[in-house]
Amino acid sequence: xxxxxxxxxxxxxxxxxxxxxxxxxxxxxxxxxxxxxxxxxxxxxxxxxxxxxxxxxxxxxxxxxxxxxxxxxxxxxxxxxxxxxxxxxxxxxxxxxxxxxxxxxxxxxxxxxxxxxxxxxxxxxxxxxxxxxxxxxxxxxxxxxxxxxxxxxxxxxxxxxxxxxxxxxxxxxxxxxxxxxxxxxxxxxxxxx
Ligand SMILES: [Zn+2]
Numbered sequence: 001x002x003x004x005x006x007x008x009x010x011x012x013x014x015x016x017x018x019x020x021x022x023x024x025x026x027x028x029x030x031x032x033x034x035x036x037x038x039x040x041x042x043x044x045x046x047x048x049x050x051x052x053x054x055x056x057x058x059x060x061x062x063x064x065x066x067x068x069x070x071x072x073x074x075x076x077x078x079x080x081x082x083x084x085x086x087x088x089x090x091x092x093x094x095x096x097x098x099x100x101x102x103x104x105x106x107x108x109x110x111x112x113x114x115x116x117x118x119x120x121x122x123x124x125x126x127x128x129x130x131x132x133x134x135x136x137x138x139x140x141x142x143x144x145x146x147x148x149x150x151x152x153x154x155x156x157x158x159x160x161x162x163x164x165x166x167x168x169x170x171x172x173x174x175x176x177x178x179x180x181x182x183x184x185x186x187x188x189x190x191x192x193x
Contacts, residue, residue, distance in 0.1 A: 003035055007042045015044035016076050017083075018064045022046070029075040030113050041075045051079070055132070057120040059087055066092065069100045077102060078110045085116035123170045127191045133173060137163050139189035152177050159192070160184065 001009070004026060014021050024042040032039040049055045050062075065087075068080045081102060087093035102110060110116065125133040128142050138161045145154040160175035163184075172183050 003037060003040065006037050007040060010037070010073070011042045014042075015047055016041045016071075016073070017043050017047045017068055017079065018061060020044045020046070027051075027075075027079075029078050029109075032075075032109065038074045041073065041079065051083070053122045054124075055122070056124070057086070057122050059090060059120070062087060062093075066096050069096055074106060074109075077106060081107075081110045082113070082115045086120055089120075125165045125170045125173060125186055127189050128187055129190060131191045133163065133165065133186060133189075133191055135163070135165050138192040139163055139173070139175070139184075140192055141184070141188060142190050143188045145184065145188060147177075147182050150180060150182070152180050152182060154182070154184075160189070163189075 007026065008024075010016075011024070013024070015024060022044045024044060025048050026040060027043045027048060028035065028040045043051075046058075046061060050058060062083055065080050065084055068076050069084070071077055071080070077100075081097070081100060084093045084097045084100070088097060127133055127139065133139070138159060141154060141156055141158045141160065144156045147154050154177050158177060160177060162175070164174040166172035166174060166183065171186055173186055173189070174181055174183055176182075
């Protein structure tokens, strides 16, 4: 059987973190690689977005961690431990962490990404109205921009398609206006639905 088939069989085609039956993604628990079954888990879009901090943290989504903490699958244990650490301000999560046991090797893996030190704060790109921006979105300029060193006509109302989110700076996106790629501040755009 291929890896994906083995994972579907193991998970009974449900998210291995929250048991939802939506669309599932193969998640190789970082920094492991090589496509081993024990390091790889099937998770839903919501769990993936939460883990990757692509949306606001939702503590209420993670109740099933008190079940997955007893899983015998190393990848599930490691992700459970990381997420419980993010949640450890919640009494139930702190209690679960106290009860959870990982051997030294697995604990080292769990700590390897530094993810457990993350709190629940999520930094997202947001437009002028506070709506979350995504890679590839279309936005409209809410202000005429003066693009330094360029003749680009970036007037209010200009539509910018297929934006790119600037990594590590949630106040900036990149987009093409009149064929030229420029950096735009998120506070001067509005997301187009
Ligand atoms: Zn899930």
